[in-house]
Amino acid sequence: MARPSILTVDDDPSVSRAIARDLRRKYGEQYRVVRAESGAQALEALREIKLRGEDVAALLADYRMPRMSGIEFLEQAMDLFPAARRVLLTAYADTDAAIQAINVVDLDHYLLKPWDPPEEKFYPVLDDLLTSWSAADRGPVRQIRVVGHRWSARSYAVRDFLARNSVPYRWHALGEDPEGDRLLTAAGEDGTRLPVVVTEEGDALVEPSDGELAARVGLSTTPSTDFYDLIVVGGGPAGLGAAVYGGSEGLRTVLVERMATGGQAGTSSRIENYLGFPDGVSGEQLTERARRQAAKFAVEMLTTRQVVGLEPRGSARVVRFADGTELAAHTVILATGVSYRLLDAPGLxxxxxxxxxxxxxxxxxxxxxxxxxxxxxxxxxxxxxxxxxxxxxxxxxxxxxxxxxxxxxxxxxxxxxxxxxxxxxxxxxxxxxxxxxxxxxxxxxxxxxxxxxxxxxxxxxxxxxGAAPRTDWLDGTLSRDGRGFVLAGPDLVIGGRRPAGYPDRDPYHLETSVPGVFVAGDVRAESVKRVASAVGEGAMAVSLVHRYLEKL
Missing domain, CATH: 3.50.50.60 (FAD/NAD(P)-binding domain)
Structure with a gap:
């Protein structure tokens, strides 16, 4: 099989040769290094690679090129090799433009020229990008098809579930798309039971539950073991932050989410005040990157698992699922977030x-x-x-x-x-x-x-x-305020009296009324309802988990 290519394009011949030299020195045995001196020349090279049936692992483009900028080149190159990792090469004066381009072409990284030595400023970045490219599934796009009625609540729920879990699908509205009628006929259905989901293997799922759907589209629903160092309940920004930091610090971590990671933030079309994204980032993009980070650190992520109970058993903390099964760990972080309040108006x-x-x-x-x-x-x-x-x-x-x-x-x-x-x-x-x-x-x-x-x-x-916390299932287990938000840390110490279970110390800052159970994000009483603060609390909770584990 032909080696995948790394393509670099820079209109300065001397710089172009230097970049290619650095690439060949490090990656020449595993990758074919292709050099171009204009966007048009680079696109022609990509078309030839595509026709030969070969692959491209990374694209490195200079930002300032005549006739076609690096951003314009990367936009067109994405049509040929959408999975290739994209890097923009900039001079110091171009940093702002490079950051703005992050969301235009979903840039993976930008690098400042010159890099010296490459062993410190160039190779580590490309190593990470090539590793993620190698690990990614670059097979044909899954052709999951959903047939339903435009105004069917369940049809909408299925589409929303797939979209929020980043599962590609094609939508066929019954009565508006002839292909939908053909798929129903092939499935032996007359349209009275909707939606019908046709998997990439050709199996027809009629009115599938979220759990059934998750299992058939490759989402994990079953834990690999029955005991962990840390269980994170909830996959919003706080939960993802906790999972990433827990996994990165060596804790056996599992994240449990009832529908899809990202929480309310994951549905946002544009978050513009999150640090490091001056042009904004969609909730979907931010969630997908966090998911990839968590997977990188061997975090297990379970979907369609609803937690309905929590109890301490000796040194273990046990969560109970709606189906009656249980999962135990040394510690638990609650990051269940909040849900939008329903509009209480007649007819709605x-x-x-x-x-x-x-x-x-x-x-x-x-x-x-x-x-x-x-x-x-x-x-x-x-x-x-x-x-x-x-x-x-x-x-x-x-x-x-x-x-x-x-x-x-x-x-x-x-x-x-x-x-x-x-x-x-x-x-x-x-x-x-x-x-x-x-x-x-x-x-x-x-x-x-x-x-x-x-x-x-x-x-x-x-x-x-407005929003309400999802904490009814904690009634009688953890202390909450009058609105249902979970109390933690100093809020639990009233008149100098600690909650039961804390004979020798006060609760840590994000620790709940049950030692070893922590809370982070919007579900915590008096929390700041912002994505950045939720991520920060998730990370902080992990540091407190370590303090707790040291005393076990």
Missing amino acids: PDLTGRGVFYGAATTEGPSCVGQDVYIVGGANSAGQAAMYFARHARRVVMLVRGDSLDRSMSRYLIDQIEAVDAIEVRTCVEVTGGDGTDHLETITIRDNRTGASEVVPASWLFVFI
């Missing part, structure tokens, strides 16, 4: 998933083209959704209960919204009802200043009205 609960959605539901964006979209809420998540749907919809109307966005939304996001003509912000209003047959058709909006109500046609309503 029955239309959930059929025009009424909680969260961004970005899978629905293409279906909103040329239509009006209504968004309920005035915090950052609602603003990010408005910016996303404005790229598809004719008009986006934000319905805000408060008198302005300033009290609940970051200033940068308010400025962006004000600059988009397609977004209309209505304040001091709320949705008091909805109606429709098989899907949402109208909503009732009340002006809280005048008391007047109006009924407007609407097929799309996305709700972001």
Whole structure:
């Protein structure tokens, strides 16, 4: 089999030769090094490699090239070799432009020229990229197909489950796509039971549960052993942060998630205030990178496993799943996050998933083209959704209960919204009802200043009205505040009295009322509801886990 290629392109011949020389010195035995001096020449080389049926492991492109910049080259090169790792080579003055390009071409890395010595500043970066490329599955894209009704709540739930778990699929709307009818006929179905998921092997799954779906698309649902150093419950930013740091520090770590990693942040179309991403990063991108990091450190990740119980048994901490099985560890980190509150208005609960959605539901964006979209809420998540749907919809109307966005939304996001003509912000209003047959058709909006109500046609309503913790299953086990958020650390010491189980010390900062059980992220009482703080708490919790384990 032919060696995979590493292609480098730089319009300065001397620099191009130097880069190729460094590459051949380190990687010449395993990879074929291809050198080009223009974007057009490099693309021609890639086409020849493609026609020969060979592969490309990495693309290194100079940022400043005449006629075709490095970013423009990488955009076109992605069409030929989408799995190749992408590196932008920049001079010191180009650093800002390189960072901005991270999200344009999903850049894997950028390197400053010159690098000297390459053993310290060049080879370690490329080693990591080539290792991840070698470990990746570069087989044909999976052709999982989903046949369902456009306004079927379960059809939406299946698509959302696959999308949030980064499982590629093709959607066939019944009655709108003839291929969907053909697939149903082949599966022996008449359309009364939907959705039907056709696996890449050709098996038809009729109305599959999340667990059945997960098992058939390659997601892990069963732990490899029955005891770990650390169980992380919840796969949002806090849980992923804890899993990455736990695995990187040598703890046998398993992450348990009931639906998909990423949590609410994973559904965000654009997070723009996260450190290191000046042009923003989608929740999906951030989640996928965190998943890859966790896998790199041998963290097990289980999906579709709902934890319904927690109890201490001697030095072990045991979690119980909904199916009655159990898993034990020395320590547990709770990072279950929060869920959006339901909009309690007549007519809306029955239309959930059929025009009424909680969260961004970005899978629905293409279906909103040329239509009006209504968004309920005035915090950052609602603003990010408005910016996303404005790229598809004719008009986006934000319905805000408060008198302005300033009290609940970051200033940068308010400025962006004000600059988009397609977004209309209505304040001091709320949705008091909805109606429709098989899907949402109208909503009732009340002006809280005048008391007047109006009924407007609407097929799309996305709700972001605050969050509630998922902690009912902890009732009687851990101390929580009046709203259900988990108390930890100093909040547990009242009048100098420690909680039961702490005879010799106070609880550590993120430790709950049960020693060895920690909490991180939005589910913690008085936490800062931001992605960066959640990741930080996940990492901090692992350091406290180590302190706890040292005293066992």
